[in-house]
Amino acid sequence: MHVDMNAFFASIEQKANPRLRNKPIIVGGSPHSRTVVATASYEAREYGVKTGMSLIEARRLCPQAILVEGNSAKYIDTSLEIIKILNKFTDQVEIFSIDEAFLDVTGSQALFGKPVEIARKIKERLRKKLGLTCSIGIAPNKLLAKLASEMEKPDGLVEIEEEEVPKILTSLPVEKLCGIGEKTASHLSQLGIRSAEELGNAPVDFLVHHFGIIGHLLRQMGKGRDGSRVVSYTEEGEVKSMGHSYTLPGDTWDMEMIRTVLLRLSEQVGRRLRKGGYRGRRVTLVLRYSDFFTFSRDLSISDYIDYGVDIYYVALRILKRIGRLNKAVRLVGVKVSNLIFDSGQLYLLESYKKREALMGAIDRINDKFGEFTLHPCRLLMETPCEKIFPYRIPPPQRKSLSHLTPFPT
Amino acid sequence: MYEVIEEPIHVGAIFKGSKIKPRWFIWKKRKYPIRDITFRWQDRKGEENLLYFSVSDGVNTYEICFNQKSLNWFLSKVSIEG
Numbered sequence: 001m002h003v004d005m006n007a008f009f010a011s012i013e014q015k016a017n018p019r020l021r022n023k024p025i026i027v028g029g030s031p032h033s034r035t036v037v038a039t040a041s042y043e044a045r046e047y048g049v050k051t052g053m054s055l056i057e058a059r060r061l062c063p064q065a066i067l068v069e070g071n072s073a074k075y076i077d078t079s080l081e082i083i084k085i086l087n088k089f090t091d092q093v094e095i096f097s098i099d100e101a102f103l104d105v106t107g108s109q110a111l112f113g114k115p116v117e118i119a120r121k122i123k124e125r126l127r128k129k130l131g132l133t134c135s136i137g138i139a140p141n142k143l144l145a146k147l148a149s150e151m152e153k154p155d156g157l158v159e160i161e162e163e164e165v166p167k168i169l170t171s172l173p174v175e176k177l178c179g180i181g182e183k184t185a186s187h188l189s190q191l192g193i194r195s196a197e198e199l200g201n202a203p204v205d206f207l208v209h210h211f212g213i214i215g216h217l218l219r220q221m222g223k224g225r226d227g228s229r230v231v232s233y234t235e236e237g238e239v240k241s242m243g244h245s246y247t248l249p250g251d252t253w254d255m256e257m258i259r260t261v262l263l264r265l266s267e268q269v270g271r272r273l274r275k276g277g278y279r280g281r282r283v284t285l286v287l288r289y290s291d292f293f294t295f296s297r298d299l300s301i302s303d304y305i306d307y308g309v310d311i312y313y314v315a316l317r318i319l320k321r322i323g324r325l326n327k328a329v330r331l332v333g334v335k336v337s338n339l340i341f342d343s344g345q346l347y348l349l350e351s352y353k354k355r356e357a358l359m360g361a362i363d364r365i366n367d368k369f370g371e372f373t374l375h376p377c378r379l380l381m382e383t384p385c386e387k388i389f390p391y392r393i394p395p396p397q398r399k400s401l402s403h404l405t406p407f408p409t
Numbered sequence: 410m411y412e413v414i415e416e417p418i419h420v421g422a423i424f425k426g427s428k429i430k431p432r433w434f435i436w437k438k439r440k441y442p443i444r445d446i447t448f449r450w451q452d453r454k455g456e457e458n459l460l461y462f463s464v465s466d467g468v469n470t471y472e473i474c475f476n477q478k479s480l481n482w483f484l485s486k487v488s489i490e491g
Contacts, residue, residue, distance in 0.1 A: 012448065016447050016463035017463065077452065370455040
């Protein structure tokens with residue numbers, strides 16, 4: 001079963017503020033920044049406004065749309081409430097994103113009835129408790145359940161039975177299958193494969209030749225098969241990386257600004273690493289230029305690090321290697337990967353011990369009084385990034401859901 | 410749409426078990442009845458747990474907040490028509 005909250009952020013804002021109901025609204029960052037659409041209400045979507053679109057483009061399509069500045073705490077807390085509700089029906093809940101989850105209800109049917117009945121109960125509970133609607137897809141596997149939930153929006157409930165699958169796949173565009181993005185769909189189209197059925201019937205050698213190892217997977221997807229199981233958030237695997245990115249309020253050539261943003265991002269990544277007890281030794285710098293061309297470069301170092309300033313210096317080394325900017329920058333991101341879980345390292349050198357004690361004290365102060373209560377002086381400079389949102393969804397049992405990504409940057 | 414206020418307010422609320430139901434608040438010497446709690450959520454600032462309520466007096470929508478550590482209320486935002 002796949003549960004997809006309808007226009008999640010926008011619906012919350014419309015629920016919270018009656019004046020926004022039945023109106024086209026756009027949830028994004030600050031109206032004074034160059035934000036993108038995080039979510040648009042269904043009223044705004046009728047004008048073609050879509051998630052990820054620049055605010056300028058959205059306003060061109062729907063000038064009367066009301067821009068609401070997003071509130072990540074509100075959405076994360078609501079997401080946690082949703083998970084609590086879903087957990088009443090099954091302990092097999094896989095969090096797919098802040099507003100989507102997969103459920104395995106195989107073991108819950110004796111208690112709550114058939115999947116369709118469970119879905120109805122979930123919808124009713126979500127509406128009653130939070131005043132929100134969702135679309136639910138029910139199918140033999142996750143791929144098809146996700147497809148089913150997309151079929152009826154808003155407030156839909158679609159079940160795909162095993163015998164219906166071939167008929168559904170016949171004319172289904174490949175990009176409707178979760179996991180096939182724009183690039184893959186375009187590549188497939190060039191090869192003459194446009195529908196899921198065509199993908200499922202394509203020779204596996206042909207797909208492997210063009211897509212490598214994922215050729216096997218693509219063929220299975222084309223046949224509507226998905227062997228992956230629902231992985232409950234209580235059993236999710238190791239965190240592989242942690243990162244943050246930020247879209248600047250305006251395209252910039254200003255290296256000082258880029259460095260300042262980079263330091264702030266690095267501090268945030270370091271804080272998350274330390275909170276989770278991780279250290280990493282590969283740092284990735286991401287830059288997106290004004291023409292949306294995005295590139296990333298990484299650098300592996302010998303030591304495992306978890307301090308913001310250390311991450312920052314590695315990111316700076318990468319930045320120096322890049323040299324002069326060819327175009328103005330619109331987004332900066334930093335990520336740390338190749339992680340190890342570190343329950344606490346003992347240092348022999350006095351200087352390291354002192355540093356550890358200092359960082360520990362800073363962390364405790366920030367824990368008590370809030371993030372960035374103490375921070376590097378460089379950040380006292382006017383920085384544009386008051387709100388930076390990470391781009392990975394960690395399992396909630398490890399920490400809070402405060403790392404979910406409410407706003408695409 | 411929303412105007413950030415962040416000012417202390419006096420609030421009349423019913424505490425029932427773990428549920429808090431604000432009924433009215435006084436801001437700038439004026440009393441505002443709470444006709445509807447339209448949404449609630451919580452946030453943290455360091456050690457402080459903040460409970461937020463979107464409330465309506467039938468005309469405007471307000472975001473009020475209860476700091477569970479200091480036990481203070483404040484008016485966070487106001488949404489006024491226009």
